[in-house]
Amino acid sequence: MSTKTDKIDRLAELTASRETTTGNSLWVEAMRRLRRSKMALIGGVIIGAFVLLAILGPWIAPYDPTDTHTWRGEVLTNQNIFVGPRAENWLGLDHLARDEFSRMLIGARQTLLVGIVATLLGFTVGALIGGASGAALTLGGAAGKRFDTVVMRFIDMMLALPSLLLAVSIAAVLGQSLTTVMIAVGVVQVPIFARLLRGAMLAQGGSDYVLAAQSLGVRKRRIALGHVLPNSLSPVIVQSTLSLATAIIEAAALSYLGLGNPDASEPEWGVMLAQAQGYFDSAPMLAVYPALGIIITALGFTLLGEAMREALDPKLRS
Known part of the structure; x- marks a missing residue:
């Protein structure tokens, strides 16, 4: 857990420096x-x-992704006869004689939907928890410190658990559905956003504008919620990009384990990967296509998120 929390805390610290040596704002320079x-x-x-x-x-899918009748006689799984890429089926047919290209296109929408909803859920709940904890510390007082201690110990307990194991446990309790996957993956993201926002607010607490506001007699509540909180959202925005990559992978993993959409005819990359497992020896490309989709998409979000993190890091400025 220490490596995970160290990365989160380091990202939170990046908002402490609001000006660059050239006088430009942090985001402009980033x-x-x-x-x-x-x-x-x-x-x-x-x-x-x-x-x-x-x-x-x-709109661009050439065929109905659930159609099993058009090419039914061309795929014979009991005889290991499959249809590979050809003019009318760019990626071939799956084990039920459905157009693989159409299923990949439609499956991308469901994968994106799950990733975005899960990340938004984790972002919203995590920001509420982290913002409340950070505001409690910023406002000061024994009650605020006790509140922060209780909340952060609970968050640390969640961070100590392997994320996929926690997501599987939640999905198993809630039952099989697409909504379950969104909730399970979203809950896993909550402690990351909560700790990150709370750390960013603490880093902002010693900034010059906070000290100036205090010297002018501005109420602590207004300082915490009106100034510190908005200026602490930069690393949370960066983390949301990285969390999208994780959400896509974890959602696909839950669907692969049979905890996702109970309607297996609806295309989703994790479900497609699970369905192709039994035919890997005869038609390995049925597993390769969705796997590549998951890997490349997660890579894209990871690359952009890491680039944003490095752009915000003053130690990496040239």
């Missing part, structure tokens, strides 16, 4: 470096292509 980053460019292109395909999937 965006300038992002535009020069090849890692950010590659990540942005991957994410843009993924989002575009997910949005346009239903």
Whole structure:
């Protein structure tokens, strides 16, 4: 857990420096470096292509992804006869004679939906918890410190658990459904956002503008909620990009384990990967396609998130 919390705390500290040596704001300088980053460019292109395909999937998919009748006689799984890529089926047919290309396109939308909803859930709940804890410390007083201690010990307990194990446990309790996957993955993200925002607010607590506001007699509540909190959101925004990559992988893992959408006919990359497992010897590409989709998409969000983190880090400025 120490490595995980160290990374979170380090990202939170990056907001403590609001001005660069050139006098530009932190975000202006960060965006300038992002535009020069090849890692950010590659990540942005991957994410843009993924989002575009997910949005346009239903319109550009050549066939109904659930159609099992058109090419039914061409796929004979009991005889290990499968249909590979050809002119009318760019990625071939799956084990039920459904067009694999159409299923990949439609599956991208469901994968994106699960990742975004889960991340938004974790962001919202985590920000509420972390903001309340950070505000309690900023406001000061024994009650605020006790509140922060209780909340952070609970958050540390959640961080100590392996994220996938926690997500599987939650999904198993709630039952099989797409909503369950979103909730399970979102809950796993909560302690990360909570600790990150709380750490960023503590880093901002000693800034010059806070001391100036205190010397002018501004109420602590207004300082904490009106100034410290808005200025502490930078690392949380960066983390949301990285969390999207994790959410996509964990959602696919839950679907692979049979905890996702109970309707197996609906295309989703994790479900497609699980269905292809039994035919890996005869048709390995049925597993390769969704696996590559998951890997490349997660890579895109990771590259962009890491580029944003490095752009915000004053130690890495050239």
